Amino acid sequence: MELRAVILPLAIGVIFCNPSYSKWLEISNLQIRREATELAGPKILIEYNLNDPNISPTSPAYIFLRCSKDSGGKWQLIGAEALHGNGFDIVAKSGHKQVIWWGTGEIGISNVANLELRIRGIEMGRVPAGKFVMKSLPGMGRDESRNGKPDSDLPMFYIGKYETTIGMYVDYLNETGSDKSGWNQRMSDSGRCGIIRDSNSGYSVKPGREDYPVTYVSWYDAANFLEWCGLRLPTEAEWEKAYRGGMYLDGDDAKRLLNPIPERRYPWGNEKPNAGGVYRCNYDGREDGFPQTAPVGSYDKFSSPYGVCDLAGNVSEWTLDWYSTPYHVGLDGFRVVRGGSWMAVPAACDAITGATQLPLKESSIMGFRGVRQAGKTALAVGYMRWITRRQKWGS
Amino acid sequence: MGSINRRDFLKSSIGAAATFTILPDGRSLAAGNKIVLGIIGVGGRGRALLTSLVRRSDVRIKYVCDADSRCYGPAAEIVVEGHGYKPQLVQDFRKVLDDAEVDALIIATSDRWHALGTIMACQAEKDVYVEKPLSLSIWDGRKMVEAARKYNRVVQVGTQSRSAPYADKAAEYIRSGKLGEVYLARVFLMQESGPIHVAGVQPVPDGLDYDLWCGPSPRLPYRPGRWFWRLWDFYVGYIMADMIHQVDLARYLIDKKYPDTACNAGGVYQFDDGREQPDTQFATFEFGKLTLLLEGALKAPYMHRIVHLKDKTRFPDWPFSATKVEICGTKGFMCFGRHGGGWQVFAGDSSTRESRPVVSAPAEHKFGSIIDLHFDDFIDCIRTRKKPKADIEQAHLSMVICHLANISYRVGNRKLRFDGKTETFINDAQANKYLKANYRKPWIVPEKV
Numbered sequence: 001m002e003l004r005a006v007i008l009p010l011a012i013g014v015i016f017c018n019p020s021y022s023k024w025l026e027i028s029n030l031q032i033r034r035e036a037t038e039l040a041g042p043k044i045l046i047e048y049n050l051n052d053p054n055i056s057p058t059s060p061a062y063i064f065l066r067c068s069k070d071s072g073g074k075w076q077l078i079g080a081e082a083l084h085g086n087g088f089d090i091v092a093k094s095g096h097k098q099v100i101w102w103g104t105g106e107i108g109i110s111n112v113a114n115l116e117l118r119i120r121g122i123e124m125g126r127v128p129a130g131k132f133v134m135k136s137l138p139g140m141g142r143d144e145s146r147n148g149k150p151d152s153d154l155p156m157f158y159i160g161k162y163e164t165t166i167g168m169y170v171d172y173l174n175e176t177g178s179d180k181s182g183w184n185q186r187m188s189d190s191g192r193c194g195i196i197r198d199s200n201s202g203y204s205v206k207p208g209r210e211d212y213p214v215t216y217v218s219w220y221d222a223a224n225f226l227e228w229c230g231l232r233l234p235t236e237a238e239w240e241k242a243y244r245g246g247m248y249l250d251g252d253d254a255k256r257l258l259n260p261i262p263e264r265r266y267p268w269g270n271e272k273p274n275a276g277g278v279y280r281c282n283y284d285g286r287e288d289g290f291p292q293t294a295p296v297g298s299y300d301k302f303s304s305p306y307g308v309c310d311l312a313g314n315v316s317e318w319t320l321d322w323y324s325t326p327y328h329v330g331l332d333g334f335r336v337v338r339g340g341s342w343m344a345v346p347a348a349c350d351a352i353t354g355a356t357q358l359p360l361k362e363s364s365i366m367g368f369r370g371v372r373q374a375g376k377t378a379l380a381v382g383y384m385r386w387i388t389r390r391q392k393w394g395s
Numbered sequence: 396m397g398s399i400n401r402r403d404f405l406k407s408s409i410g411a412a413a414t415f416t417i418l419p420d421g422r423s424l425a426a427g428n429k430i431v432l433g434i435i436g437v438g439g440r441g442r443a444l445l446t447s448l449v450r451r452s453d454v455r456i457k458y459v460c461d462a463d464s465r466c467y468g469p470a471a472e473i474v475v476e477g478h479g480y481k482p483q484l485v486q487d488f489r490k491v492l493d494d495a496e497v498d499a500l501i502i503a504t505s506d507r508w509h510a511l512g513t514i515m516a517c518q519a520e521k522d523v524y525v526e527k528p529l530s531l532s533i534w535d536g537r538k539m540v541e542a543a544r545k546y547n548r549v550v551q552v553g554t555q556s557r558s559a560p561y562a563d564k565a566a567e568y569i570r571s572g573k574l575g576e577v578y579l580a581r582v583f584l585m586q587e588s589g590p591i592h593v594a595g596v597q598p599v600p601d602g603l604d605y606d607l608w609c610g611p612s613p614r615l616p617y618r619p620g621r622w623f624w625r626l627w628d629f630y631v632g633y634i635m636a637d638m639i640h641q642v643d644l645a646r647y648l649i650d651k652k653y654p655d656t657a658c659n660a661g662g663v664y665q666f667d668d669g670r671e672q673p674d675t676q677f678a679t680f681e682f683g684k685l686t687l688l689l690e691g692a693l694k695a696p697y698m699h700r701i702v703h704l705k706d707k708t709r710f711p712d713w714p715f716s717a718t719k720v721e722i723c724g725t726k727g728f729m730c731f732g733r734h735g736g737g738w739q740v741f742a743g744d745s746s747t748r749e750s751r752p753v754v755s756a757p758a759e760h761k762f763g764s765i766i767d768l769h770f771d772d773f774i775d776c777i778r779t780r781k782k783p784k785a786d787i788e789q790a791h792l793s794m795v796i797c798h799l800a801n802i803s804y805r806v807g808n809r810k811l812r813f814d815g816k817t818e819t820f821i822n823d824a825q826a827n828k829y830l831k832a833n834y835r836k837p838w839i840v841p842e843k844v
Contacts, residue, residue: 135597135619186476190476265601272601284467284468316468316469334439340465340468341468341472343467343468343469343471343472343475344465344467344468345464345465345467345468345484345602346601346602347464347465347600347601347602347603348464348465348466348467348468348602350600350601352600352619353465353600353602355466355468355469356439357469363469363472363476364472364475364476365468365469365472
């Protein structure tokens with residue numbers, strides 16, 4: 001039997017994100033159509049343009065889609081396993097993208113008339129598979145309840161090029177957080193964050209704070225945000241490899257590009273963060289130009305070998321790993337944060353220094369970024385629409 | 396008053412039994428004036444203490460100090476967030492001691508610095524809060540007591556359960572005779588644990604004053620992690636470092652000072668990680684007609700720390716409570732839980748051959764608030780010059796018991812006879828060798844404090 005497809009316009013509008021919410025990648029010309037088929041229920045065709053010229057195989061975009069089946073009431077992630085095409089998950093090239101979503105029934109959507117979609121994109125750094133020098137845990141001294149050595153030979157993964165911004169987090173809160181989960185009063189009160197909860201249970205960013213890293217987020221807040229995206233926190237090993245680079249920067253499969261400083265102390269090499277009067281990251285004090293947090297990417301000239309920014313300084317970053325000693329066994333154990341912060345001495349921004357924090361800790365010096373392991377599908381299922389434009393600092 | 400030495404002035408004011416202290420710069424420790432603090436050692440424990448301290452409006456954290464400057468950030472942030480100002484950040488604690496404005500020093504370093512840090516702080520006329528375990532040796536502890544007394548300092552030790560009201564009520568119950576005569580007490584520290592991993596030798600990282608960090612202990616090659624917890628020169632062992640809380644509670648409840656004898660059993664059975672201290676310890680102590688038994692094991696995953704209880708009106712599942720104290724009287728059997736576990740007394744019915752609780756006293760305070768109560772007592776004592784509930788001497792007497800068990804182990808699990816008056820072993824040169832820790836110049840605990 002000949003397959004007949006009927007192309008119908010999708011009966012929902014497309015919502016573009018507020019361009020001031022920076023660090024979502026720019027997406028434009030979003031078009032969504034419904035294609036009726038005789039075989040497997042409605043097929044949704046999603047087309048858009050990914051405009052960022054910097055997107056490349058080594059600096060790809062992570063695109064995730066979320067959907068609402070009740071006209072924007074509740075939203076859910078659309079799992080990558082339900083999608084086909086070249087415009088979701090890790091996208092290595094900018095330009096026109098097409099995504100086919102075939103399986104709305106699998107997530108309980110029988111009537112697409114009220115369907116809304118949102119698309120967002122995050123810049124990532126690609127970390128190829130292979131060995132690296134893990135110096136913070138040789139002998140696995142940090143988690144003293146675990147057996148076995150930390151993994152110093154990792155499969156390929158992608159890690160957020162920037163720390164999660166206030167703008168991105170507010171977007172997340174507005175989609176999920178009407179009950180205040182993920183938000184606390186200090187985010188509003190402190191000049192070190194800037195997320196305001198209004199009387200209508202919505203959230204907004206204090207003007208000018210969109211591109212600053214979100215702070216006062218607990219480990220659970222970070223994990224929830226990343227689950228919302230289809231990402232997760234980096235392990236300590238992943239974080240450290242992203243910071244220092246593998247033995248071969250193009251990975252152990254290629255082995256063409258030798259890491260010149262595989263045991264580097266800082267993302268840029270071994271020079272101290274303030275050597276020669278050049279400031280390479282945001283640490284304690286004003287001399288680096290930022291008395292508190294800095295907009296993410298402010299030191300992009302001093303990124304890691306994979307182009308990942310702000311691993312040193314700005315905010316310490318939650319990792320997936322926890323820290324345990326015999327004293328802590330059975331407790332909801334300490335989590336490890338890495339990377340130093342705007343309140344740390346320069347030396348604490350190095351590749352090996354970490355701190356332990358209780359997972360409920362909400363701090364002005366702690367934020368996070370996400371990781372996507374190559375070949376892994378999303379944790380949940382859902383749909384989407386929109387994205388923001390990147391902005392220059394101060395523009 | 397500017398010419399009056401602060402130390403002399405403090406002595407005179409204390410000698411006059413003042414209820415508060417007037418300082419030579421015109422400041423006073425009376426209620427209303429903030430107590431100025433410095434904290435040394437701001438790893439996990441130090442930051443936990445800071446978190447409690449910044450909840451107080453009657454203190455000012457002037458210094459955050461650590462030999463590892465990489466620790467500054469998370470600690471300073473607690474003060475900034477809690478009190479709204481940034482403390483001074485220093486690596487060498489002697490700078491804190493040199494500041495006459497500082498009233499008291501909080502010592503949350505690793506154990507090797509507890510004794511000398513306390514003594515030097517007393518000599519500098521600072522009051523002291525020092526973490527447990529108090530000392531690396533019996534001699535250390537005695538010198539700490541001597542320093543506290545000589546310089547009339549308030550020295551409180553981090554055995555927080557002493558400040559929990561439910562401990563007082565349990566002690567009163569026993570003193571009243573309702574439990575009958577007490578001939579046997581048992582103290583437990585049985586829990587799940589893991590091996591101590593030893594990282595490879597690395598260059599000393601920037602920001603760490605490794606020599607100062609090692610302090611009185613040997614300056615071994617630098618490694619990250621807690622490799623040093625395996626060594627007597629740095630640590631009294633996992634079991635005694637934590638069991639000291641229960642030992643101190645038990646000694647409070649049974650109201651005894653020095654045992655006549657001590658005998659340890661056990662060894663390193665579980666962990667093949669090069670540790671010097673036993674991972675399994677049963678130790679018995681004879682206090683005249685009362686026998687105290689310590690039971691410690693680090694591979695007991697079926698035992699649970701009371702701190703896990705969310706509901707403080709509940710009592711621990713006593714048979715599987717990892718950190719309990721049992722007082723066996725002739726009329727009743729008391730189970731007492733650390734971490735706000737409360738206490739219960741059980742009595743037997745010979746006709747039914749069953750025992751039931753006859754007294755049940757919940758802790759009333761959660762574990763975190765007990766830390767706050769502890770600091771209430773410390774600050775109050777700084778103002779009034781009273782001895783804190785967890786006074787240095789009480790903590791020392793409790794720590795002696797832990798040291799005795801360890802020394803018995805180190806001499807082959809022999810039964811030792813101990814003379815409390817001299818704090819030495821009777822006719823036992825081998826055991827007496829372990830009364831003092833090994834020190835590294837210039838960080839020597841002095842003979843005369």
